[in-house]
Amino acid sequence: MSGGLIEIVSGGPGCTVQDPGRFGHRHEGVAQAGWLVPPWADAANALVGNPVDAAGLEWRGPGLVLLVVRGPVRMAVAGAVRVEVSRGGGPVRSLGAWCSATLAEGDRLHLGAAAEGWACLALGGGVQVPPVLGSRSTHVRTRFGGLDGRMLAPGDRLSCLRRGDVGTGEHRAPAPLALPTGPIRVLWGPQDDHFTAPARARLLDTDWQVTAEQDRMGMRLAGPPLAHAHAAAADIVSDAVVPGAVQVPANGLPVVLLADGQTVGGYPKIATVIRADLPRLALMPAGRTLRFEAVDAPTARQALRATQADWQAWVASLVPHRPAGWLDEGALYHDNLVSGMLRAEP
Amino acid sequence: MNTGQENHRPQASLLPQGDAAWTVEFGAGIDPVLHARVLALAERVRARRDVEPVLASVRDVVPTFRSLTVLFDPLHTDADALGRRLLDLSAAGGSSVHAGRRWRLPVCFAAEYAPDLAALSAACGLAEAAVVQRLTSTPFRVGMIGFMPGFPYMTGLPPALALPRLATPRKAVPARSLAVAGAMCCVYPWESPGGWRLLGRTPLPLFDLQRADEPAWLAAGDEVHWQAVDRATHDRLAADWARGSGSREAFLVPAEGVPCPVV
Numbered sequence: 182m183s184g185g186l187i188e189i190v191s192g193g194p195g196c197t198v199q200d201p202g203r204f205g206h207r208h209e210g211v212a213q214a215g216w217l218v219p220p221w222a223d224a225a226n227a228l229v230g231n232p233v234d235a236a237g238l239e240w241r242g243p244g245l246v247l248l249v250v251r252g253p254v255r256m257a258v259a260g261a262v263r264v265e266v267s268r269g270g271g272p273v274r275s276l277g278a279w280c281s282a283t284l285a286e287g288d289r290l291h292l293g294a295a296a297e298g299w300a301c302l303a304l305g306g307g308v309q310v311p312p313v314l315g316s317r318s319t320h321v322r323t324r325f326g327g328l329d330g331r332m333l334a335p336g337d338r339l340s341c342l343r344r345g346d347v348g349t350g351e352h353r354a355p356a357p358l359a360l361p362t363g364p365i366r367v368l369w370g371p372q373d374d375h376f377t378a379p380a381r382a383r384l385l386d387t388d389w390q391v392t393a394e395q396d397r398m399g400m401r402l403a404g405p406p407l408a409h410a411h412a413a414a415a416d417i418v419s420d421a422v423v424p425g426a427v428q429v430p431a432n433g434l435p436v437v438l439l440a441d442g443q444t445v446g447g448y449p450k451i452a453t454v455i456r457a458d459l460p461r462l463a464l465m466p467a468g469r470t471l472r473f474e475a476v477d478a479p480t481a482r483q484a485l486r487a488t489q490a491d492w493q494a495w496v497a498s499l500v501p502h503r504p505a506g507w508l509d510e511g512a513l514y515h516d517n518l519v520s521g522m523l524r525a526e527p
Numbered sequence: 528m529n530t531g532q533e534n535h536r537p538q539a540s541l542l543p544q545g546d547a548a549w550t551v552e553f554g555a556g557i558d559p560v561l562h563a564r565v566l567a568l569a570e571r572v573r574a575r576r577d578v579e580p581v582l583a584s585v586r587d588v589v590p591t592f593r594s595l596t597v598l599f600d601p602l603h604t605d606a607d608a609l610g611r612r613l614l615d616l617s618a619a620g621g622s623s624v625h626a627g628r629r630w631r632l633p634v635c636f637a638a639e640y641a642p643d644l645a646a647l648s649a650a651c652g653l654a655e656a657a658v659v660q661r662l663t664s665t666p667f668r669v670g671m672i673g674f675m676p677g678f679p680y681m682t683g684l685p686p687a688l689a690l691p692r693l694a695t696p697r698k699a700v701p702a703r704s705l706a707v708a709g710a711m712c713c714v715y716p717w718e719s720p721g722g723w724r725l726l727g728r729t730p731l732p733l734f735d736l737q738r739a740d741e742p743a744w745l746a747a748g749d750e751v752h753w754q755a756v757d758r759a760t761h762d763r764l765a766a767d768w769a770r771g772s773g774s775r776e777a778f779l780v781p782a783e784g785v786p787c788p789v790v
Contacts, residue, residue, distance in 0.1 A: 208569075208743075209677060209741075209746075314739060323675060323717070325676075367545075368545055371542035418555065418593055420550065421544075421591055421596030422544075443673065456601055478543065481545070482546060
């Protein structure tokens with residue numbers, strides 16, 4: 182079966198292949214990697230009829246132009262970005278995010294800069310790179326996964342499946358998948374006792390500014406330094422860390438770990454961002470300010486269940502769709518009308 | 528680092544790392560007794576993962592010097608029940624000793640592989656041969672793997688060789704460098720930045736994707752004995768590995784006093 186094939190024509194820095202991530206090898210020092218905004222990746226995959234573990238592209242910063250070398254290829258984008266397609270030297274037509282479309286051979290897909298953090302592109306059948314330790318996710322620091330463990334560059338080619346081999350029919354979402362709003366919620370610990378009481382209060386009372394020092398590994402926040410209880414409390418015997426950990430080195434400024442974060446660390450962790458809010462944090466661009474709110478474990482669980490319910494409602498809201506003024510691929514490829522592999526789970 | 532009573536807590540502490548991980552902390556310091564408790568708990572969790580439903584959604588079990596962190600799928604886990612079970616398991620029969628594997632691993636101390644050996648020797652007031660002798664006559668214990676894939680943090684460095692990290696870290700430490708800092712010894716599996724002092728190089732890759740079931744060569748609890756090899760032996764072993772004809776198992780110490788069969 183010769184599948185679809187796309188080529189990067191321009192752009193690529195900040196763009197990697199991702200999937201849900203690499204699990205089961207943290208004790209060997211292997212980071213999780215995986216989507217920074219899993220709900221959006223799940224949304225893009227749902228729109229093209231992929232299972233949730235399908236690999237796709239995630240990017241930030243400059244946009245991308247992709248060429249369909251072999252098609253047709255079904256695609257969908259989730260994120261706050263411009264999505265346009267040009268065919269055969271014809272005009273560039275806007276498709277927009279949050280809907281699927283089928284591209285033919287020779288089509289060019291123009292993806293805008295992800296001004297608001299990150300965006301995700303799903304391709305029908307998923308990006309077919311070899312899994313490394315059970316995941317296709319790129320971890321640039323250790324050169325695992327994706328294309329040789331690196332960011333994409335012009336000339337790179339990625340294969341996926343042809344349309345017809347995966348779910349059928351175009352879909353669109355009446356509205357983007359909403360993420361929770363309000364302060365970024367954290368659970369205290371595991372080393373909140375390494376900080377003075379005023380420092381703990383200050384974590385919650387401060388408008389923290391997201392700095393430009395951020396990547397898939399973590400983000401530094403600017404604000405008033407958080408004082409450790411005593412000088413020795415700023416250094417701990419290295420122990421395990423997880424995505425969402427709010428580490429505070431001796432300079433008192435928080436660093437929040439994200440998906441690519443290392444597996445162990447030697448800084449005390451005053452708090453940990455809850456799962457429901459980690460994608461929203463990862464989306465925040467430099468200059469944005471945020472507040473933290475401490476919650477208890479039941480609240481964290483409720484928040485996660487609420488995001489799952491939001492997801493299910495969003496999937497249920499998808500409607501069949503033919504991109505306006507675009508292709509009548511249905512007639513061209515004799516679609517049957519059974520909607521393919523839409524999954525109700527995130 | 529705290530010392531004294533804080534180092535040994537009779538009761539383990541259950542600490543949340545967000546809503547998707549628990550850390551069971553046994554104390555604050557680096558201590559063989561704490562480490563044995565960590566490894567015993569890790570062994571119990573791994574052994575029961577397939578039989579106890581409350582442990583079924585555990586994704587990762589990460590032992591460190593003084594704590595065990597368990598990551599789970601929060602949507603499919605009763606987190607409180609899991610936490611209680613981890614505490615139960617940590618209290619049960621704390622004396623169980625983890626039987627780590629024993630390795631005899633080659634290391635070459637040739638000058639081009641050991642850029643900090645001369646300076647460390649001078650700073651410690653020992654001849655280079657005496658430094659090498661001390662490194663190769665003492666067992667090292669793997670406390671944890673982390674920082675980068677396969678990177679072992681090993682205790683057991685003789686106190687006479689203890690120096691702080693370099694004031695200015697190197698931007699690129701060559702892959703497979705054996706390095707020391709403080710009371711620890713490590714190997715950098717890949718080229719990376721690093722501030723530890725480089726004393727030699729092993730021909731073996733400590734992380735190998737060909738072994739997808741267990742890509743990291745060493746695991747927490749393993750014992751490592753360094754065996755000095757000359758430049759020619761180092762290069763031959765490195766070439767064997769590059770050809771794919773090396774075998775990890777050949778470096779296991781079968782019994783006390785048996786020399787490494789490959790070297």
